[in-house]
Amino acid sequence: MPSILKANRLRLSIIAGLLLAVTAMHYLTTTQLVNAHDVYRRLYYVPIVLGGVWFALRGGIVTSILASLLYMPHVLFHWQHHPSIALEQYLEIVLYNVIGCLTGFLAERERQQKLRYQKTAETLEESYRKLREQADQIIEIEGQLRRADRLSALGELSAGMAHEIRNPLGSIKGTAEILRDGVAPDDPKLEFADILIKEVDRLNKVLEDFLRFARPEPVELGRFSPNKVIEEVLELTRQQALSNRVEVEVALAEDMEIPGRGEQIQQALLNLVLNALQVMPDGGQLKVSSTVRGNEVGIHVSDNGPGIAMEDRDRIFNPFVTTRDSGTGLGLAITQRIIQGHDGHIHLESTPGQGSSFTLCLPISMRDMETEKS
The missing domain is CATH 1.10.287 (Helix Hairpins)
Structure with a gap:
């Protein structure tokens, strides 16, 4: 915005300078030099056209009126003894205003057309973006269907x-x-x-x-406390954490009950905690916490183990994929299936050499599952 104002001020200065310069040449030149005045008279078209081009219709009209007002006294007082020449100059003043209006009108039309083109381009770009998003969603859904098969x-x-x-x-x-x-x-x-x-x-x-x-075991849909699930899982794994010399840090949000299958969520969280303990056999730090954001409850499990390599992240939730020699590769696949069955999702962050963080995101309101129960 400041750059536009600066450019407009410069343009106004140029137009004003040209108008004053041409006017000064008229008033300072004797009327005996008729040919010189003919040239000066036509120099007014330069600022008039610039005003129309730079400031559209309003600029063309204002500039032509200013040129007329500046030139009119010169015609009235210096050329009153030359009626034929004065008439030609009056017609020139009329032409100033015609050219100013026409130039401004055409510039305004061009500006509006440019805005329409820009709006059309933005609309096309937005449509292309939405089309790309829909195509990506279709590809993702097709991949999920193939994976489900x-x-x-x-x-x-x-x-x-x-x-x-x-x-x-x-x-x-x-x-x-x-x-x-x-x-x-x-x-x-x-x-x-x-x-x-x-x-x-x-x-x-x-x-x-x-x-x-x-074949996941069917569990009757009810309501459960995420904090209670966390406490039960940590109690189940307390002995292994002590054996591995892992320090466990817990931070729980305000307790609440959400709809879902508590036993399955416990199994999903247990898989994550066991994985975290297994990657820290010689000690480390395990952080387990719960948060509430909007319509979601998050259960976070983070460790400072070796982390997950970038090439393994895209397939870490696939069945039979494991980074340990003794693993079956089903723990995370089971966890993902359970969370997706609760209309939730899993978020993974990992830095090789620094550790990994898994977040189980569960909706506070599960309309589909509650409808299924009723």
């Missing part, structure tokens, strides 16, 4: 395999426990029996993750 097929396959494997695992564990009971405490074979039972338990845990991911 793959997950559905994978889930059914995993569920079938898990059921087929789970039964013999129970028999193997029972047999191993019987064999262990028959081994003397100082027998070296006791260690192998313990290893067998431990590995059976680990495989059983993997199968439970498969089943939980493929």
